[in-house]
Amino acid sequence: MDSKATVAAENAVKGEKKKPARKPGRPKNNGKLKEKILDAAEIAFAERGYTGISVRDIAERAGVNQGLIRYYFDTKEQLFDEVYKRRGGLLSGHRHVLLDRLLESGQPLQVKDIIRAYLQPQWDLKYSGEAGAAFAQLQSRLHSEPEEHALRLRKEVYDASVKRYVDVLAQALPNLPRRTIGLRMSFLVGTYMFMLNDLGRIEDLTEGKIHNLSKDEMLDNMVAFLAAGMQSDPP
Amino acid sequence: MDSKATVAAENAVKGEKKKPARKPGRPKNNGKLKEKILDAAEIAFAERGYTGISVRDIAERAGVNQGLIRYYFDTKEQLFDEVYKRRGGLLSGHRHVLLDRLLESGQPLQVKDIIRAYLQPQWDLKYSGEAGAAFAQLQSRLHSEPEEHALRLRKEVYDASVKRYVDVLAQALPNLPRRTIGLRMSFLVGTYMFMLNDLGRIEDLTEGKIHNLSKDEMLDNMVAFLAAGMQSDPP
């Protein structure tokens, strides 16, 4: 059997081409394919992970020539970064907005409200459609990745908002050492990151008793659990 | 430039070989290399992920010929499975032992003791050396993997012990619906899975205030947090 390249060369000689022989050049869609690439890459990376999907496959999913990915993003790694920062930036922004709103309300700060403000944008995103769900999956992957580059990316995207929430929690919990609050913030992140993934698995974990748990029910349960842990006496 | 294969062929013709030309055959070590492969693969998969490391690289890390991996494990996937089940089985076993001990003590069941019995083996493993730490990392990766095969593997390794712990928790918390306990068990898994990874990151998250947190301190903090959440009123 011939390799693809050989086959293509033969076809070129014979003048036979399977595809309608789209000639190169600049078509009508002026750069709009960039977004299509980002969308396809987001889902592909979420499903298979960074090393699990090829640039070629992403191009095919996006319905785009492979070279175009290099044209817009240069390397695979840069494509990944842009995918991640695109939606991660929106998420952090949303968190800041909700926290502002809470602080400006003038009411006394309640731990459960702070926690809910942190989780709500993430949950809304997850349930906003295929892209949001894919990004949630992608986040979960990135948080289990020990590589240096992944660590820097996480830091860049999330650090500022996490620190701000820790500050506000410290304000609401003046009796707790800041060190304890920081640690518990990590516990919180771990909990929701795990729940983001794939709720199907939870059913398995508990013999199918968690069927039909709605988005809001899940969020309420998480907030109650985490708020109790956050406010408890340190050991 | 020539490909490796071509170079090797030329060397063979000329009779020049870089390596001392280890002839094939059965050496002294009678199958002991299998363990070396498993050890090297455990660390490699933890660092890079399943698709991030090649069978060739694993062979090199293990100091073993590449073909030997296929001899013992047939496929890359089977190698991964054996790596995972080897230590995962020990872990589940250890959990069962600690729970037995707790139940046989005759003392009234306390939520924090049950939680500690669940976490202790995982923590001991993580701090037992390089291999244990690598396996912890590997677990974290597998739990963020949505692929069908990963799901089955997790289920096979952990399901029985998780279910048993949920049962015992339900016994200690008769006022809580079982559905709530199951859900909270997932929260618990998420929390410790996240903390398993890489404590270095936590320092970043909280402006370096978590330096010098010992193994026991971390475990105590997690138990306190999780026990409070587990016993709290449902929303």
Added chain:
DNA sequence: TCATAAATTATGTATTCGTATAATATAGCC
């Protein structure tokens, strides 16, 4: 209108991947 820049495709290249197989030296058994 015409030159230039931008967007897109086709094609190529060297490397690496998982898997396959044949050759061979030793251990253990009769």
Added chain:
DNA sequence: GGCTATATTATACGAATACATAATTTATGA
């Protein structure tokens, strides 16, 4: 002491990989 199953190596193969480049068409602006 010879036979056979086992452990190990060397080598090969075709597909897939990330990255590269040249050709080409269109949009834009002077």
